Amino acid sequence: xxxILITGATGNVGLTTLxxxxxxxxxxxxxxxxxxxxxxxxKIDEISQxxxxxxxxxxxxxxxxxxxxxxxxxxxxxxxVTDVSNYIFPFLAKAEKLGVKHIVFVSIVGAExxxxxANHRTENHFKKLTIPSTILRPSLYMQNLSTLHRHDxxxxxxxxxxxxxxxxxxIDVRDVAETIVTVLMNPGHENKAYDIxxxxxxxxxxxARIFSDELGREIRYLRPSAIRFVRQKLLDKKQLxxxxxxxxxxxxxxxxxxxxxxxxxxxxxxxxxxxxxxxxHEYRDCWLKTGKMNK
Ligand SMILES: NC(=O)c1ccc[n+]([C@@H]2O[C@H](COP(=O)([O-])OP(=O)(O)OC[C@H]3O[C@@H](n4cnc5c(N)ncnc54)[C@H](OP(=O)(O)O)[C@@H]3O)[C@@H](O)[C@H]2O)c1
Numbered sequence: 001x002x003x004i005l006i007t008g009a010t011g012n013v014g015l016t017t018l019x020x021x022x023x024x025x026x027x028x029x030x031x032x033x034x035x036x037x038x039x040x041x042x043k044i045d046e047i048s049q050x051x052x053x054x055x056x057x058x059x060x061x062x063x064x065x066x067x068x069x070x071x072x073x074x075x076x077x078x079x080x081v082t083d084v085s086n087y088i089f090p091f092l093a094k095a096e097k098l099g100v101k102h103i104v105f106v107s108i109v110g111a112e113x114x115x116x117x118a119n120h121r122t123e124n125h126f127k128k129l130t131i132p133s134t135i136l137r138p139s140l141y142m143q144n145l146s147t148l149h150r151h152d153x154x155x156x157x158x159x160x161x162x163x164x165x166x167x168x169x170x171i172d173v174r175d176v177a178e179t180i181v182t183v184l185m186n187p188g189h190e191n192k193a194y195d196i197x198x199x200x201x202x203x204x205x206x207x208a209r210i211f212s213d214e215l216g217r218e219i220r221y222l223r224p225s226a227i228r229f230v231r232q233k234l235l236d237k238k239q240l241x242x243x244x245x246x247x248x249x250x251x252x253x254x255x256x257x258x259x260x261x262x263x264x265x266x267x268x269x270x271x272x273x274x275x276x277x278x279x280x281h282e283y284r285d286c287w288l289k290t291g292k293m294n295k
Pocket of ligand 1 (some may be wrong): 007008010011012013014035036037054055056057058076077078080081106108109119123126137139140141144226
């Protein structure tokens with residue numbers, strides 16, 4: 001019997017992973033979603049029937065119960081939990097003590113080289129643990145465009161991202177989730193780290209063209225400076241941790257550090273990753289003037 005615990009289970013990757021594990025109907029596998037608010041999580045239709053446990057990184061008193069009987073852990077660190085020494089490492093120590101046998105950690109491309117990322121410190125910490133782990137380093141999520149940047153595209157026909165001419169190889173969170181499920185359910189991925197990307201790196205002028213072609217109106221890439229971007233996002237009332245996180249990621253893209261291209265997704269799953277043009281076509285409604293929020 002395996003018991004899999006997923007943190008960040010209502011977020012982009014966690015929710016998709018949870019749905020995929022539930023619909024996979026794996027015999028002998030129990031899946032538990034670790035969430036801050038069970039009542040709120042149950043209101044999400046697609047997962048209302050899942051097993052939940054109450055869990056909060058900043059509440060160590062919730063660790064024991066969440067980890068009880070767990071054999072495999074999908075660790076997704078919420079962006080707002082940056083104090084990894086106080087809230088991620090003690091959780092991992094508890095997982096080790098309670099006998100977790102495999103951890104899949106969702107990091108981000110470049111984290112192994114970028115000391116400023118909280119995921120960098122978390123990746124390094126795995127070297128001190130005895131639990132086998134698999135580190136996945138996805139490139140930026142396509143879904144950022146349909147959530148965080150949706151308003152700019154839908155209402156103002158612009159992509160307001162300070163990445164200069166830097167190339168980004170967006171990946172669909174459904175492909176990240178599929179990678180997680182594959183490495184969880186198949187042996188041979190322990191103590192490995194994988195950079196996972198979409199099929200093609202492109203700059204934001206190219207991305208703006210794809211949007212324009214799909215939506216039938218001109219979407220312009222504004223290429224703002226980092227300072228202008230921060231000012232605009234704070235004026236838009238985005239939370240500070242979101243603005244800081246995005247600024248770091250787009251600075252990395254601007255300096256060419258998000259220009260990844262590899263075939264790792266295919267080698268793990270056996271098929272090609274989704275491409276950005278198809279994603280924009282599939283979700284086009286959310287950027288139409290009458291579009292609804294895509295989460
Ligand atoms: N965005 C990207 O392009 C990108 C690309 C590669 C890697 N990543 C990495 O992906 C991770 C974030 O994953 P995501 O985008 O799937 O997350 P997300 O959509 O931002 O969701 C965060 C999740 O964490 C939960 N959460 C927030 N604070 C918590 C706390 N104190 N204790 C327990 N749970 C808490 C939230 O639950 P509630 O429902 O309670 O709020 C939610 O389920 C980060 O480590 C980031 O570096 C992001």
